[in-house]
Amino acid sequence: MGFYAKFKWILGILLIFVLIIMTNLIDKNNFVRVRDSVVTIYEDRLIANDLIFEKLKLVQEKEVAVKTLDSTFYENCNLKVNDNLQSLISKFEKTKLTLKEATVFNDFKSNVKVLQNAETKFINSSYNSTSKVSSAINSLKNNINDLSKIQLNEGSRQMSISKRAVDSVELFTQIEIYMLVFLAIIIQVVVMYNPKEKK
Numbered sequence: 001m002g003f004y005a006k007f008k009w010i011l012g013i014l015l016i017f018v019l020i021i022m023t024n025l026i027d028k029n030n031f032v033r034v035r036d037s038v039v040t041i042y043e044d045r046l047i048a049n050d051l052i053f054e055k056l057k058l059v060q061e062k063e064v065a066v067k068t069l070d071s072t073f074y075e076n077c078n079l080k081v082n083d084n085l086q087s088l089i090s091k092f093e094k095t096k097l098t099l100k101e102a103t104v105f106n107d108f109k110s111n112v113k114v115l116q117n118a119e120t121k122f123i124n125s126s127y128n129s130t131s132k133v134s135s136a137i138n139s140l141k142n143n144i145n146d147l148s149k150i151q152l153n154e155g156s157r158q159m160s161i162s163k164r165a166v167d168s169v170e171l172f173t174q175i176e177i178y179m180l181v182f183l184a185i186i187i188q189v190v191v192m193y194n195p196k197e198k199k
Helices: 003-067 071-093 099-124 131-192
Strands: none
Touching (some): 003 071, 003 131, 071 099, 099 131
């Protein structure tokens, strides 16, 4: 086998090798995007959504206590509910927040403080004036509703990122197959081609 024939073989093998490496790097990048998107959906959307649900339950407990003028709740349970609410707020702060989500969440935290101040006044007034407490509870429920909608929108956006990445992987896989077939044909032609020597 002459130098020219060896060179053709090496060139053909190198072309295939480079093509496979390029497509693998592209595929790896797309798989990383899919993994990150799935992790984000779980850690920052599903967990956050669960925390939102738990916060809503606590706010609803307070709402029922105000509407029924339940002094027993305020004497025995309110401090525990407030502690649980603060714990949920701390956990929610550890998730990755979007700008809009951070704004709504900061408003939620402010409204929690407003509610706690209103509850103190409500207790001191011997459970007479419920308007400020009810207003603060309504504000919290609106914040929770907004946070829940943000979770849905962000989860949908992350799923869209995953879908685009998977579609890219499928596209590049098809292109890779066509390129490999094309290169195999070219290599066959190059290897089989035997130029005629001049007489």
